[in-house]
Amino acid sequence: MTTIGVLGLQGAVREHVRSIEAGGAKAVVVKKAEQLTNIDGLILPGGESTTMRRLIDVYGLMEPLRAFAASGKPMFGTCAGLILLAGEIAGYDEPHLGVMDVVVERNSFGRQKESFEADLMITGIEGDPYTAVFIRAPHIVSAGPDTQVLATHNDRIVLARHGQFLGCSFHPELTEDHRLTEYFIKMVESPAVVI
Amino acid sequence: MNTGTDRVKRGMAEMQKGGVIMDVVNAEQAKLAEAAGAVAVMALERVPSDIRKEGGVARMADLRIVEEVMSAVSIPVMAKARIGHITEARVLESMGVDYIDESEVLTPADEEYHLMKSDFTVPFVCGCRDLGEAARRIGEGTSMLRTKGEPGTGNIVEAVRHMRKVNGQIRKVVNMSKDELMTEAKLLGASFDLLLEIKELGRLPVVNFAAGGVATPADAALMMELGADGVFVGSGIFKSDNPEKFARAIVEATTHYQDYELIAKVSKELGTAMKGMEISSLSLEDRMQERGW
Numbered sequence: 001m002t003t004i005g006v007l008g009l010q011g012a013v014r015e016h017v018r019s020i021e022a023g024g025a026k027a028v029v030v031k032k033a034e035q036l037t038n039i040d041g042l043i044l045p046g047g048e049s050t051t052m053r054r055l056i057d058v059y060g061l062m063e064p065l066r067a068f069a070a071s072g073k074p075m076f077g078t079c080a081g082l083i084l085l086a087g088e089i090a091g092y093d094e095p096h097l098g099v100m101d102v103v104v105e106r107n108s109f110g111r112q113k114e115s116f117e118a119d120l121m122i123t124g125i126e127g128d129p130y131t132a133v134f135i136r137a138p139h140i141v142s143a144g145p146d147t148q149v150l151a152t153h154n155d156r157i158v159l160a161r162h163g164q165f166l167g168c169s170f171h172p173e174l175t176e177d178h179r180l181t182e183y184f185i186k187m188v189e190s191p192a193v194v195i
Numbered sequence: 196m197n198t199g200t201d202r203v204k205r206g207m208a209e210m211q212k213g214g215v216i217m218d219v220v221n222a223e224q225a226k227l228a229e230a231a232g233a234v235a236v237m238a239l240e241r242v243p244s245d246i247r248k249e250g251g252v253a254r255m256a257d258l259r260i261v262e263e264v265m266s267a268v269s270i271p272v273m274a275k276a277r278i279g280h281i282t283e284a285r286v287l288e289s290m291g292v293d294y295i296d297e298s299e300v301l302t303p304a305d306e307e308y309h310l311m312k313s314d315f316t317v318p319f320v321c322g323c324r325d326l327g328e329a330a331r332r333i334g335e336g337t338s339m340l341r342t343k344g345e346p347g348t349g350n351i352v353e354a355v356r357h358m359r360k361v362n363g364q365i366r367k368v369v370n371m372s373k374d375e376l377m378t379e380a381k382l383l384g385a386s387f388d389l390l391l392e393i394k395e396l397g398r399l400p401v402v403n404f405a406a407g408g409v410a411t412p413a414d415a416a417l418m419m420e421l422g423a424d425g426v427f428v429g430s431g432i433f434k435s436d437n438p439e440k441f442a443r444a445i446v447e448a449t450t451h452y453q454d455y456e457l458i459a460k461v462s463k464e465l466g467t468a469m470k471g472m473e474i475s476s477l478s479l480e481d482r483m484q485e486r487g488w
Binding site: 008009010011012013014015031046047048050051054055058079080106107110111112113114115116117118133134135136171174175 | 196197198199200202203206207209210211212213214229230231232233234235269270271288291292293294316317318446447450451
């Protein structure tokens with residue numbers, strides 16, 4: 001069975017676990033480096049990116065996470081997770097993992113009272129529009145040549161895929177619509193195939 | 196596009212799970228909290244232990260402090276409004292505060308009615324001591340709960356009591372048959388529909404953090420062990436000998452609350468925690484948890 005890890009340092013871990021299980025895969029909460037060896041793909045959840053980064057450093061997870069990325073296994077970052085994956089963060093000197101070829105801007109839709117839900121059309125996801133929940137959300141300012149833009153909202157990129165990396169500025173784990181998680185599970189099951 | 200929906204408001208609190216929210220009184224403390232790994236800061240004029248010491252009426256913080264803190268950090272900023280003070284809450288909302296604590300730490304503006312929090316776009320957190328109180332606040336639209344504990348005492352006993360009480364009552368509701376729920380609703384002063392939702396979910400529909408009396412990393416870990424979704428630390432950090440080390444240690448103990456060797460390691464070099472108070476030394480009028488209902 002496909003096993004997908006959820007980085008469990010802080011944030012919406014439980015919701016991702018539920019969503020992975022609803023998609024028919026096995027979910028594991030990853031708190032320590034050695035757990036990375038037993039999973040086929042990894043979700044970096046929503047939460048506070050500064051907090052997660054500090055805990056990544058404290059527990060020596062940075063190099064193991066980069067090695068996991070280098071192994072070619074798929075990774076999916078949602079909101080704070082996208083910020084962790086991004087190759088560049090606008091206004092900051094250094095990225096975190098820096099593995100996905102996108103530039104992101106933090107809190108780019110405003111403060112909490114400007115947080116919102118909106119319906120999106122997502123390339124590769126058929127059927128009804130996808131209701132996305134944006135909370136103090138980042139957005140993708142620009143995407144590299146090998147990065148495919150999968151959804152935009154008001155002309156801002158909010159979902160993109162760069163090979164094995166999937167990143168979105170909203171929270172798929174907060175709704176009952178599991179189609180995006182299922183999309184990621186498919187990426188994990190057949191990483192070479194562009195869906 | 197919709198703002199201020201339940202999903203957006205409750206979701207914001209979900210993102211704080213497993214984290215520590217720290218009380219700060221200026222930009223410098225806020226930056227220290229952010230660097231230590233706090234998931235949010237609570238901007239205040241005085242921490243609860245000072246409010247207790249100095250007495251008088253405790254109101255919404257000086258807005259210059261709130262503004263200063265908001266521009267100092269990129270993590271969410273919370274602020275407290277008095278129970279029932281519609282205008283303080285609206286003012287904080289207009290400033291763009293990310294979360295409002297309708298807090299018993301401040302002197303209540305209304306001893307009968309809490310805010311109708313569902314009318315606001317900004318989300319709220321409220322204190323509770325039992326499931327009835329939790330349900331009433333959810334009914335009014337709070338998006339996040341916390342134990343009341345006994346703020347500013349550095350004594351964890353009341354937060355433990357409140358967390359155990361709420362979780363025990365949830366277990367009871369979950370195991371009840373449906374025809375017993377209405378009587379339970381009457382006894383708790385909670386809505387039947389909400390109890391039904393709790394029974395079906397197996398938990399509260401919003402997160403419940405620990406607050407009020409957390410003074411050490413072990414206290415924070417204990418509250419996580421008892422089922423808290425995260426921790427508020429008020430006076431504990433900046434009233435300790437070494438706030439920076441203390442803040443980091445509390446964050447680590449909260450993340451790895453069952454890793455006792457780690458808690459031992461981070462607790463060793465901390466110096467003295469804030470001096471605690473025996474709850475029984477407080478008269479009933481001096482107990483902040485008695486405020487609100």
